[in-house]
Amino acid sequence: MILDQQDLTALWVTLKLASISTLLLLVLGTPLAWWLARSRWRFKSVIEALIALPLILPPSVLGFYLLLALGPNGPIGRVVDFLGGPPLAFSFSGLVIGSVFYSLPFVVQPLQNGFSSLGRRPLEVAATLGASPLDQFFSVAIPMAKSSFITAGVLGFAHTLGEFGVVLMIGGNIPGSTQVASIAIYDHVETLEYAQAHALAGCLLLLSFVMLLVVYGANRRYSVATP
C-alpha cells in the first residue's frame, strides 16, 4: 500500500467534507433554486450574481474573506462564539461553511435550470388535481427535476473534492482535522514524495471521473426516456 495513514486520513477528511457539504448544499440550495426559478423579483439578478461569484473569484480571495468572517473577530465567528460554539477558523466546521459557499453555484444553478425547464404547467395540473403548493413541490417538481438533482449533487461533491485555496486559507493544513487530499498531494510534491502524490492524485482522478460518468450517464438515460 503506497498510501500511508496520513494520506488515508486526508482522503477520509476530504470525503467527509464533500459529503456533508453536498448534503447541506442540497438542503439549502433546493429552496433557493426554487425561489430563483419562480420569482419575478426585480433584484433577483443581484442574488444570482452573488451565487455565481465563486465560479470566477480566485479561491484565495474567497478564502481570505471567509477567514475574516469566521475568525474570532469576524461577524460569523462572533455569533458562533456568543452562542457558545467552537472557534470556526482552522476547524472542520469552518471548512464545511467555506465549502458551502465555494460550491454553491455548482448546486444551485443546475437545480434552478431544472426547475425553470419544468415550466408552470405540471404544477398547475397538480393544483387542479387537488395538490397544495407544498405537495406540488414534493410530488411533482422534485421527482420531475430528478436528473438535475443528480447533476447538482455530483457537481457539488466533485467540486468540493478539488477544493484547495479556500481550504488552505480557512482550514490551514492540520492533519486529521483540516488536511484534505488536494493539500496532502501538494505537501508530497513539495517533499518530493512523487509515488505518494501519484497514488493520492490517482484516487482523486478516478473518483472524479466516475462521478462525472454518473452525471452524464444519468442525463443520457433521462434524455432517452423523454424524447
Add this chain to the structure above:
Amino acid sequence: MNSMKINVLVQRDDFTLEINTEIAPSGVTAVFGPSGSGKTTLLRSIAGLINNTQGSIRVNNVVWQNETEFLSTHRRGVGFVFQQPSLFEHLNVKKNIDFGLHRAKAPMSPKQIQLMLDLMGIQPLLNRMPWQLSGGEQQRVAIARTLVTNPNLLLLDEPLAALGDDQRASILTFFNQTFEQLSIPVIYVSHVKDEIARLANHLILLESGKIIGQGEIKEMFTSLDLPLAHALDAESVIETEVTDYDENFGLVRLNLAGISLHVASPPLTLGSHVRLQIFARDISIALEKPNNSSILNVIPVIIDSLKQQSKSQVNLRLLVGNSVILSRITRKSALQLNLKPGDSVYAQIKTAAICV
C-alpha cells in the same frame, strides 16, 4: 351546483378581459370566440390559476374570490383539462390517474372508474409511461385523470386542438356520451364551431375580452343579430328523436316537433335523442309543398325574421315547434317570393346535408 356568478376583470398591457355573468348550473356551456378574445384567460381565472384578477367569483354562495379572499386552485375542486395533455412524465398512466384520485374528497367509485377506463380504451395503457403514448392517448389519459376526481366543475381548454382528426372524432364521441351523464356544469372553451355544435347546451360568445352574446345554443347559432348566423358555414342545431329505421334505403327517421325527417345513417337506438347540424346554405324555401322533388325533407315552418347577409344573400330564421332553423337564400329569391316575418312556408333540407 346551484349557481355560479362570475365577475372578473383581468388587465394586461394590451388586453382587458371584463366578464360579468352567471354560468348555467348544469349542462355544457361553451365559450366561443376568435383567438385572443380571452377564452383561456376566463377559464384560468375561474380555476384560480391567475392571481392578478380583480372581481368576484361565487359558487353556490361560497366565495372563491373577492376583494379580500382568494381560494387557491387546489381548494376549488375544479377539474381542468388543458390543450396539451401535460401528463406527469415521471409517473406511468395508472399513477397519473391515481394522483388526482388520492387527493380527491369524493372521487369516482372503483366501478365507475373501470367503466370509464374501458370506454376510453385506457385499460391496456395503464402500465405505460407518458412518452410511450400517442398524443390522442395522452389526452384521453389526461381527461380520465380529471374525471376520476369527480370535480364539482369541469373546465376544458381547447382539449382537442392539438389532436389529429381521427383522435378528435373518438374523443368527441366520448365527450358526447359522458357530458350527458355528468350532473356538474362543464365549461368548454373552443374556437372550433363544430365541437360546440355537437357538445354544448349553452353558449357564451366572447370578443376582445367581452361577452357579446350568451344563451341557449340553438338561439345563439341562429340569432340574426350575432356573428355566428352570418358566418360562411352558418348552421342550426336541432334536437330530434329516433322513430324508425328504413332498412331498404338505409335511412333513419327522426321526429322533429311531430314532423318526420329522413337521415342517411346506420341504425340508431329507437327513442334516443339525436342532435342534427344543418348548414344554412343547404336549406331552400318553397311557398307550397313541392310534389316532384328529390328532396325528401320538406317541413312546414314559420318565418321568424330575416336579415340581409350581403348584397346577394339573405338569412332567414325559421321556427318549427321549439326548434329554430337557419336558412340562407339569395336576396333575389326572397324578393320574388315576397318573404316576410310571420309567413308560413316550406323548408327543403337536403337529406345528405344532415350530419348526425
